[in-house]
Amino acid sequence: xxxxxxxxxxxxxxxxxxxxxxxxxxxxxxxxxxxxxxxxxxxxxxxxxxxxxxxxxxxxxxxxxxxxxxxxxxxxxxxxxxxxxxxxxxxxxxxxxxxxxxxxxxxxxxxxxxxxxxxxxxxxxxxxxxxxxxxxxxxxxxxxxxxxxxxxxxxxxxxxxxxxxxxxxxxxxxxxxxxxxxxxxxxxxxxxxxxxxxxxxxxxxxxxxxxxxxxxxxxxxxxxxxxxxxxxxxxxxxxxxxxxxxxxxxxxxxxxxxxxxxxxxxxxxxxxxx
Amino acid sequence: xxxxxxxxxxxxxxxxxxxxxxxxxxxxxxxxxxxxxxxxxxxxxxxxxxxxxxxxxxxxxxxxxxxxxxxxxxxxxxxxxxxxxxxxxxxxxxxxxxxxxxxxxxxxxxxxxxxxxxxxxxxxxxxxxxxxxxxxxxxxxxxxxxxxxxxxxxxxxxxxxxxxxxxxxxxxxxxxxxxxxxxxxxxxxxxxxxxxxxxxxxxxxxxxxxxxxxxxxxxxxxxxxxxxxxxxxxxxxxxxxxxxxxxxxxxxxxxxxxxxxxxxxxxxxxxxxxxxxxxxxxxxxxxxxxxxxxxxxxxxxxxxxxxxxxxxxxxxxxxxxxxxxxxxxxxxxxxxxxxxxxxxxxxxxxxxxxxxxxxxxxxxxxxxxxxxxxxxxxxxxxxxxxxxxxxxxxxxxxxxxxxxxxxxxxxxxxxxxxxxxxxxxxxxxxxxxxxxxxxxxxxxxxxxxxxxxxxxxxxxxxxxxxxxxxxxxxxxxxxxxxxxxxxxxxxxxxxxxxxxxxxxxxxxxxxxxxxxxxxxxxxxxxxxxxxxxxxxxxxxxxxxxxxxxxxxxxxxxxxxxxxxxxxxxxxxxxxxxxxxxxxxxxxxxxxx
Numbered sequence: 039x040x041x042x043x044x045x046x047x048x049x050x051x052x053x054x055x056x057x058x059x060x061x062x063x064x065x066x067x068x069x070x071x072x073x074x075x076x077x078x079x080x081x082x083x084x085x086x087x088x089x090x091x092x093x094x095x096x097x098x099x100x101x102x103x104x105x106x107x108x109x110x111x112x113x114x115x116x117x118x119x120x121x122x123x124x125x126x127x128x129x130x131x132x133x134x135x136x137x138x139x140x141x142x143x144x145x146x147x148x149x150x151x152x153x154x155x156x157x158x159x160x161x162x163x164x165x166x167x168x169x170x171x172x173x174x175x176x177x178x179x180x181x182x183x184x185x186x187x188x189x190x191x192x193x194x195x196x197x198x199x200x201x202x203x204x205x206x207x208x209x210x211x212x213x214x215x216x217x218x219x220x221x222x223x224x225x226x227x228x229x230x231x232x233x234x235x236x237x238x239x240x241x242x243x244x245x246x247x248x249x250x251x252x253x254x255x256x257x258x259x260x261x262x263x264x265x266x267x268x269x270x271x272x273x274x275x276x277x278x279x280x281x282x283x284x285x286x287x288x289x290x291x292x293x294x295x296x297x298x299x300x301x302x303x304x305x306x307x308x309x310x311x312x
Numbered sequence: 313x314x315x316x317x318x319x320x321x322x323x324x325x326x327x328x329x330x331x332x333x334x335x336x337x338x339x340x341x342x343x344x345x346x347x348x349x350x351x352x353x354x355x356x357x358x359x360x361x362x363x364x365x366x367x368x369x370x371x372x373x374x375x376x377x378x379x380x381x382x383x384x385x386x387x388x389x390x391x392x393x394x395x396x397x398x399x400x401x402x403x404x405x406x407x408x409x410x411x412x413x414x415x416x417x418x419x420x421x422x423x424x425x426x427x428x429x430x431x432x433x434x435x436x437x438x439x440x441x442x443x444x445x446x447x448x449x450x451x452x453x454x455x456x457x458x459x460x461x462x463x464x465x466x467x468x469x470x471x472x473x474x475x476x477x478x479x480x481x482x483x484x485x486x487x488x489x490x491x492x493x494x495x496x497x498x499x500x501x502x503x504x505x506x507x508x509x510x511x512x513x514x515x516x517x518x519x520x521x522x523x524x525x526x527x528x529x530x531x532x533x534x535x536x537x538x539x540x541x542x543x544x545x546x547x548x549x550x551x552x553x554x555x556x557x558x559x560x561x562x563x564x565x566x567x568x569x570x571x572x573x574x575x576x577x578x579x580x581x582x583x584x585x586x587x588x589x590x591x592x593x594x595x596x597x598x599x600x601x602x603x604x605x606x607x608x609x610x611x612x613x614x615x616x617x618x619x620x621x622x623x624x625x626x627x628x629x630x631x632x633x634x635x636x637x638x639x640x641x642x643x644x645x646x647x648x649x650x651x652x653x654x655x656x657x658x659x660x661x662x663x664x665x666x667x668x669x670x671x672x673x674x675x676x677x678x679x680x681x682x683x684x685x686x687x688x689x690x691x692x693x694x695x696x697x698x699x700x701x702x703x704x705x706x707x708x709x710x711x712x713x714x715x716x717x718x719x720x721x722x723x724x725x726x727x728x729x730x731x732x733x734x735x736x737x738x739x740x741x742x743x744x745x746x747x748x749x750x751x752x753x754x755x756x757x758x759x760x761x762x763x764x765x766x767x768x769x770x771x772x773x774x775x776x777x778x779x780x781x782x783x784x785x786x787x788x789x790x791x792x793x794x795x796x797x798x799x800x801x802x803x804x805x806x807x808x809x810x811x812x813x814x815x816x817x818x819x820x821x822x823x824x825x826x827x828x829x830x831x832x833x834x835x836x837x838x839x840x841x842x843x844x845x846x847x848x849x850x851x852x853x854x855x856x857x858x859x860x861x862x863x864x865x866x867x868x869x870x871x872x873x874x875x876x877x878x879x880x881x882x883x884x885x886x887x888x889x890x891x892x893x894x895x896x897x898x899x900x901x902x903x904x
Contacts, residue, residue: 205741206736206741207742207743207744207745208744209716209734209736209742210736210742210744210804211744211755212716213714213732214752214804215731215755215756215759224744225744225747
């Protein structure tokens with residue numbers, strides 16, 4: 039009775055709603071980048087080291103390329119791979135987690151230990167080594183990271199599904215004759231969805247940072263491609279003389295990470311209401 | 313209470329109104345409540361779910377949920393200190409120094425990461441040793457218990473610790489909100505006895521919130537009855553129980569099923585239970601449910617007037633209220649469509665062990681016999697109750713019978729037919745939160761491969777059978793009240809009638825009026841659909857009312873089995889006697 043009286047209202051705050059909208063806009067911009075950019079991001083279009091002005095909104099870089107165009111492509115090269123990595127991670131993790139939780143016994147034990155194995159090995163280091171061996175390139179990076187990005191999701195899904203399958207509503211569903219994939223998809227998996235979704239949005243920040251790290255180390259998209267981490271890394275030397283060249287991409291990473299985090303918080307409060 | 317002259321009031325509530333907001337709408341929860349609790353007096357506040365009794369408790373403690381934007385008017389004074397309009401510091405000071413609280417969920421109310429001793433020491437004001445307080449509340453080996461964490465104690469022991477913390481403050485007033493509802497009957501009896509004894513010894517006043525009239529009369533000096541946010545009756549416990557002056561109180565008394573309720577008919581119940589706590593703007597809030605209602609009842613709020621039992625009542629017709637007021641509200645059972653013959657389920661030598669978790673360095677894992685060589689037969693159309701205190705293995709037996717749990721040894725053999733269905737204690741939890749009620753009921757119709765329209769018709773029919781509006785098919789569990797959830801679960805169970813319906817403490821969490829209505833419904837459906845019933849409960853009165861046969865369990869074994877009436881009138885096994893002894897109406901008699 040007391041609990042019912044104290045039931046909290048659950049809503050997204052204005053800031054969180056704005057972040058979710060912003061993330062959608064960012065995704066659209068990234069997808070439509072070729073049609074949006076004012077100039078080719080890899081071609082010289084003017085004098086080098088032009089500060090931001092009306093003709094070049096974000097200025098030009100050290101060889102005279104348009105910074106705005108490079109930033110828009112940079113978001114595309116950072117944001118879309120992050121989405122792919124997370125989507126692969128969530129999908130593989132969900133399959134492994136559900137398989138373990140539902141099968142139980144030896145299969146569960148093997149899958150759980152496999153998950154543990156992938157968690158304990160220093161995944162970033164191995165991914166770095168793998169990309170170094172395959173040669174730099176954004177899709178090599180995406181592949182290498184996707185291989186290591188599922189175990190956390192597998193763990194979350196496994197424990198949520200296991201917990202929920204012992205609850206009365208799942209038992210009632212079994213007694214109603216629901217079996218197999220229908221039981222999993224309609225009665226068990228939705229319980230794991232809020233946690234997975236929230237973890238995924240918060241995870242975006244991690245993926246972006248690791249991707250930027252790869253680019254920073256020269257293992258991401260190769261040289262002329264405008265990747266945000268790489269842009270910051272290569273132009274650090276001009277920080278004191280031409281601040282916009284390293285700072286603007288860094289700000290873009292910062293905005294992406296903060297927006298993704300806020301949107302994650304927003305989705306979490308929305309999920310609680312369901 | 314001192315014999316000459318009334319002692320001074322500890323709690324003085326005058327014209328208290330509380331409005332809470334939910335989803336942007338204002339709900340008037342309490343409407344001009346006036347109530348006095350004097351030093352050393354135990355007052356039980358009685359009412360159905362949604363009557364506002366918990367809100368009154370919260371309002372007195374200053375713990376109304378802030379996100380409901382409470383609007384409070386009137387006055388709450390503790391020891392003469394006015395609290396309404398006071399700042400949070402004044403509330404905190406009063407809560408710390410003058411107010412003890414005991415809640416419904418004892419395990420949840422203790423901090424799981426602190427030892428009992430540390431938590432108790434915080435409450436002690438006079439430097440007395442904490443072990444002494446544990447001893448007073450009847451916890452054995454208090455010195456070593458101080459080192460325990462809450463999870464190492466049983467629910468009953470946790471509640472004793474909460475009580476120790478409440479009295480160690482040496483408060484003037486204890487507010488207890490349903491403190492025994494979550495406990496089994498035997499433990500409930502001990503806790504009630506403890507509360508009464510301590511309040512008497514220390515002269516503490518107590519406001520005891522409950523929906524259980526038997527509990528109220530076992531404990532209190534005075535009963536106040538709440539209905540729809542108003543106090544409708546207030547009187548001394550024994551005289552009020554004999555001569556209730558408000559028709560609602562008579563209804564509460566009637567809905568209470570003791571060991572002598574007439575099994576041949578349904579329990580008398582109120583026509584419609586209120587689902588919301590909104591109070592009627594004008595007139596008497598009970599008028600819509602009252603058989604005595606006259607014109608002024610609908611237009612004028614009845615004033616507080618003296619009642620025949622020496623207390624007060626708010627009713628224009630109180631002089632016409634008699635004990636047989638609701639006699640017409642009890643209907644006969646429908647004809648049973650299934651003859652009580654033919655073996656349905658046979659459990660033979662069923663065993664189930666549970667391993668208690670192995671602790672590091674604590675020796676080998678221990679196994680507990682949850683079920684020990686159980687032999688039980690259930691016949692078609694028959695109704696069997698399984699009774700026992702918590703830990704007796706009765707729920708495990710039900711889960712094995714339902715096929716939710718595989719026995720370690722022995723056989724469970726079913727006659728062919730629709731497999732059994734279960735009604736769980738946690739009705740809301742037994743409904744999937746993200747699916748609509750209709751989808752979940754329809755799930756059982758899937759094997760029939762009906763067209764969608766036919767399926768919807770069957771779902772609507774099932775909902776109507778359990779007394780719900782078919783529109784509920786589109787709702788989710790969170791939109792329903794607890795009673796509606798239990799009915800929806802019942803609709804799912806009977807949309808294709810099973811040969812056996814299993815109920816696991818299905819009414820334990822309900823208040824008396826809801827429980828009576830539920831028992832009537834289960835009894836009616838079993839008879840009209842020809843289902844056998846296995847009813848697991850700790851309440852012998854409910855068992856006797858609903859069942860033909862009662863099976864008593866203790867420590868994983870069946871210790872007594874027989875005709876229902878015989879088990880309650882002439883018990884043989886000590887476990888049965890202990891259950892009978894713990895029934896609150898027995899306690900009431902012992903006090904009187």
